[in-house]
Amino acid sequence: MFSKACEYGIKASTYIALQSLEMNRVSLKEIASEINSPIAFTAKILHKLAKNDILESVKGPYGGFQIKKERIDSIKLAHIVAAIDGDDIYNGCALGLDECNALQPCPLHEKFVGIRSDLKKMLENTSLYEVATGLEVGLTFLKR
Amino acid sequence: MFSKACEYGIKASTYIALQSLEMNRVSLKEIASEINSPIAFTAKILHKLAKNDILESVKGPYGGFQIKKERIDSIKLAHIVAAIDGDDIYNGCALGLDECNALQPCPLHEKFVGIRSDLKKMLENTSLYEVATGLEVGLTFLKR
């Protein structure tokens, strides 16, 4: 459904949010180990998210990544996905056709558009806060 | 959403079905040109579909691909997708986690499972006949 990069992005953001709620800044190393992802690859993804104003990075000793507490609820999964995978999900059609004539859609159009818009809505309505706090019970799931 | 191979597979099957309804057997060349796909790559995909009993291939002069008229309605998109992409869509979770504890699902589980099962249902309920005949008006869409 999403690219590997995007999955890491979501998991990492979730972990950072969880720690930021307790005022902990976390290092790249810690994040990668916590979500079981390749360190350097994760670095690029976090960098991208930082450039997209989704999280903040701090260099130097005691540096790392964090998210402003008050923003955790306004950051939606859709923002993360868009920053990493772009808007491919929203645009292309299921069959990968280049463009589409809305006046004479193929027989699948209605159905696909419905499902895709459900997904979109879900991503837009689900905040990082929701995901992070929703799993405080079984935190280990981020490792899988 | 689907792999490129899968997209070609759906488009090709649709075209073959459309022609088979009129008792025309179509060649690889014709198919590839009709759906705008790389010839050799398309060959592999069609071959795979043939091995999965989704379509029939005939070698030699006047050979090509076809689908038994009476089967066109019982072949569902799900069959094609499964033959090419396997069952990845149905198994993995949105976050790409290896396994999942249904007893203590992450906060996204309900939502994702719902959307995914909608997609699954749609693929299982949509037959090649439906797709092929549904677009007889604007056939050129397969080129895009």
Place this chain on the structure above:
DNA sequence: CTTATTTAAGATAATTTTGTCCGAATAGCA
């Protein structure tokens, strides 16, 4: 100011997906 620590950035490598090429096998036809 120096050093240790940590992210930034770019080059490089491995893997997967997508795409190409070519000889072999098959079938129709003269």
Place this chain on the structure above:
DNA sequence: TGCTATTCGGACAAAATTATCTTAAATAAG
């Protein structure tokens, strides 16, 4: 039989994605 059109099947190549390595830049602390 021999010729030709076509799929089959495997080896090969290119492109995209994922992952690693190396060096630079920033910054906190002594």
